[in-house]
Amino acid sequence: PRKKQIKTVSYIYPRRKANDGKINWFKPAREILNLVRAVAAPYPGAFCKIGPDKLFVWKASLIEKSNCPIKEPGVVISSTKCGLPIIQCGEGFLKIRHWTTGSGNKFTLNIGDQLT
Numbered sequence: 001p002r003k004k005q006i007k008t009v010s011y012i013y014p015r016r017k018a019n020d021g022k023i024n025w026f027k028p029a030r031e032i033l034n035l036v037r038a039v040a041a042p043y044p045g046a047f048c049k050i051g052p053d054k055l056f057v058w059k060a061s062l063i064e065k066s067n068c069p070i071k072e073p074g075v076v077i078s079s080t081k082c083g084l085p086i087i088q089c090g091e092g093f094l095k096i097r098h099w100t101t102g103s104g105n106k107f108t109l110n111i112g113d114q115l116t
Contacts, residue, residue: 016043023048025074025115029062029092036060048074048115054102055115063093074115085109 021039023032023046036046036057045056063086068077071088078086080095087094101107 018044021046023057023115024090025087026090029089029094032089032094033060033062050109050113050115056100056102057096057098058100059096059098061095061097063095066093072114076109076111076113076115078111079109083108085111085113087115 021035021044023035025032025048032046036059039046040058045058047054047056049055066078066086068086071077073088073090075088076085077088077093080086085096087096096109099109
């Protein structure tokens with residue numbers, strides 16, 4: 001049976017916009033990971049820019065420690081043996097496991113690349 005919604009205790013949230021998925025690399029890695037998970041398919045995806053291209057991050061995981069020197073947030077500081085990039089965040093590190101460009105192509109992220 002349906003219950004009538006009580007307007008005094010209910011919430012109305014605005015519609016989700018594509019820009020809600022913009023990654024701010026200055027945030028902690030855990031927050032960015034939660035964003036990636038929240039806006040993954042079927043939603044538009046978490047994204048950032050690399051040069052003029054839009055980069056969509058579909059899967060990521062936390063990296064607890066890195067032996068690399070601390071860089072500016074958004075910089076690819078290292079890569080795994082499989083070639084997966086490790087990104088410096090405002091606090092911690094994120095390993096990107098699956099990504100595509102705006103055109104749907106996958107390309108290599110190199111150490112030193114800056115994501116914005």
